[in-house]
Amino acid sequence: MELGPYLVLATLEGAVTAAVLALTAVGLSLVFGVMRVVNIAHGEFFMLGAVLAWWIAQSVVGHPAIGFALALVAAPLIVGALAVAADMTILKRLDYDPERTIVATIGLLYIIQQVTLMGYGPDARPVEAPFNTRLALPWFEHGAEGWQMIWPWGLGTTSYKLAVIGAAVALLCAVWALMARTRIGLVMRATQADREMALAFGIPVERVYAGVFGLGAALAALAGVLIVPIQQAHYLMGADPLLLSFIVVIIGGLGSLPGTVLAAVLIGLSDGIISVFFSPTLAKILATLLVGLVLVFRPQGLFGARGA
Amino acid sequence: MKVYALHVGLLALLLALHFVLPAYHHGNLARVMVLASYAMGYNLMFGYxxxxxxxxxxxxxxxxxxxxxxxxxxxxxxxxxxxxxLAAGAVVAGVLAALALRTAGVAFMIVTLMFAQAGYLSVLYFGALTRGDEGFVIQQADRMLWGVNLSDEGNRYLAALLLFGTCLMLCLWLVRSPFGRVLVAIRENEERVRMLGYDVFAHKFAVMVLSGTMAAAAGASYGLLFGYVGATFASVQYSIFPLLWVLLGGAGTVLGPFIGTLFMFYLIDLSSGVTTAYMLIAGVALVVLTLFAPQGLMGEVRRRIWRGLP
Structure with a gap:
């Protein structure tokens, strides 16, 4: 293959990464924005989504699409409920102190990870996609008889990957609508802006916190369900999404949703492209260094407003 | 005087144990002492x-x-x-301190996490030099310090004790010196310390370099004493461990890191006989500690029994 088709392929793969990453990172960003809690266990909610998807898909008989559709609904609900329980039993009792909650969520990370290891085992297991047609893509080339359309070998994608991108866009629009257009979103934004004042106006801040933590975890779980037909479910799969979401949330500006989505697209695409042409490890080194330096020199994020 | 009696007494007890402990626990205790030195370095920054x-x-x-x-x-x-x-540790700590101390609170935690992650990935990336995940073995012939063979178990224990004793006494002296008092004051109220005319950044920078150097001393000794260097020691887990040990033993106490390390080491040692998911214990310990005993074991001792415990 020449460079052109190669680049298109890398961009397509990067777009899938970006879609899943945006969902995970928006969850992390919501939790940080509203609750000021840095949730280190966020990647484990992603992993739980994927593992639950496998568990539901293999226990449902019939067409794979039925099991998958069920997983798409049930897994985020279960993970969300778990997160609400964790919030009420642990985070609430720490008064949402930023430093102590970080330590507690590190503990939560190990608990979730190791319980999954004991229950699910160390194997990576696949889930069959509900539909998976191969779509070849054309390429235009200037040959002997002018411009012509060719079908290079290997250039293509699957209908499922495109569906993932579509689903992520739809879900992100839904989250935006929830935050900007509904009463629930209004209450969340009020809590984010001034916790004390919200409390004074009769907003049940603790219930809002529990809800936000659950919603954030559910979004991560949903991303996990969406990715599992492409990757496989594994008990250690939460580490990479956690790191990448952190990168995205920090570069996008802590707690800013549009910035987070923009950064997810940027990081997802560049991660896809850099990983194709260079070593993935090098891409990660550069990304982590970038995050550290952004936090040091531009703590409001690359897209965040100053003083926000 | 009582304070010195306690700490020197602990060192004397450890020296006495050298002659009576069975081989298995003898080896474990040597390891715990090296790791406790690492935790003490951590405690200078976190606890004090x-x-x-x-x-x-x-x-x-x-x-x-x-x-x-x-x-x-x-x-x-x-x-x-x-x-x-040691020099590598001091330089790395100095560079990271110059960058990371510009931030505070949560941002400081994430900056340190990210740079450590970049360091870990670099170890993997330069696999040709470092042998990556697999690591490499320090040959027995290279583990001779001034004619003493450190791969011998007795010598190894004494060398670990020497490292541990040096770090313990250094910490004890430091936290009771005026410099250490300023550190505690920074922990309690940074603004007020600045207002009193102390250079907060210089103090933080110095303690971070010192803490990093102590951690590096523990790391270098660990490699030399146990003859293995590997990428696991650079991973996030090894950043979490000292936090766990210090929290368990009691942040801001001189003996806390040792007690915490000893306790956790044997907890994991015993539980790994039962299950492979031994990190579960670490996770549960972290959550329970932050919920119920943020002061740690020695912190409780200080609160209930002896208020003057350093």
């Missing part, structure tokens, strides 16, 4: 100055790889390799 770092594995690994690569690729003998390890 209130700087929560999530990237101390970077310093531990800097010491370990500074020493290990010196032996492996530069053909150094043990003593200069140890010094190279």
């Amino acid at each position: 100055t209130g700087l929560l770092s999530l990237g101390h594995a970077l310093f531990f690994a800097a010491g370990m790889y500074g020493m290990g690569l010196g032996v492996q690729h530069l053909g150094l003998s043990a003593a200069p390799a140890l010094i190279l390890g």
Whole structure:
């Protein structure tokens, strides 16, 4: 293959990464924005989504699409409920102190990870996609008889990957609508802006916190369900999404949703492209260094407003 | 006086144990003492100055790889390799301090985490030099320090005790000195310390370099005493461990890191006989500690029994 088709392929793969990453990172960003809690266990909610998807898909008989559709609904609900329980039993009792909650969520990370290891085992297991047609893509080339359309070998994608991108866009629009257009979103934004004042106006801040933590975890779980037909479910799969979401949330500006989505697209695409042409490890080194330096020199994020 | 009696007494007890412990626990205790030195370095920053770092594995690994690569690729003998390890730790800590101390609170935690992660990935990326995940073994012939064979179990225990004793006494002296008092004041109220005319940044910088160097000393000694250098020691897990040990033993107490390390080591040692998911214990311990005993074991002792415990 020449460079052109190669680049298109890398961009397509990067777009899938970006879609899943945006969902995970928006969850992390919501939790940080509203609750000021840095949730280190966020990647484990992603992993739980994927593992639950496998568990539901293999226990449902019939067409794979039925099991998958069920997983798409049930897994985020279960993970969300778990997160609400964790919030009420642990985070609430720490008064949402930023430093102590970080330590507690590190503990939560190990608990979730190791319980999954004991229950699910160390194997990576696949889930069959509900539909998976191969779509070849054309390429235009200037040959002997002018411009012509060719079908290079290997250039293509699957209908499922495109569906993932579509689903992520739809879900992100839904989250935006929830935050900007509904009463629930209004209450969340009020809590984010001034916790004390919200409390004074009769907003049940603790219930809002529990809800936000659950919603954030559910979004991560949903991303996990969406990715599992492409990757496989594994008990250690939460580490990479956690790191990448952190990168995205920090570069996008802590707690800013549009910035987070923009950064997810940027990081997802560049991660896809850099990983194709260079070593993935090098891409990660550069990304982590970038995050550290952004936090040091531009703590409001690359897209965040100053003083926000 | 009572204070010195307690700490010197502990060292004397450890020396006495050298002659009576069975081989298995003898080896374990040597390991615990080296790791406790690492935790004490961490405690200087976290317990006394209130700087929560999530990237101390970077310093531990800097010491370990500074020493290990010196032996492996530069053909150094043990003593200069140890010094190279210490210097590597101090330089890395200095650079990270200059960058990370511009931030505070949560941002500081994430910056240290990210740089440590970059360090870990670099160890993997330069696999040709470091042998990546697999790591490398320090040959027995290279583990001779001034004619003493450190791979011998007795010598290893005494060397670990020497390291531990040095770090313990250094910490004890430091936290009771005026410098240490300023550190505690920074932890309690940074603004007021600044207003009183102290240079807060200089104090934080100094303690971070010191803490990193102590971690590097532990890392280099670990490599030298146990003869293995590997990328696991640079991973996030090894940044979390000292936090766990210090929290368990009691942040801001001189003996806390040792008690915490000892306790956790045996907890994991016993539980790994039962299940492979031994990190579960660490997770549960972290959550329970932050919920119910944020002061740790020695912190409780200080609160209930002896208020003057350093």
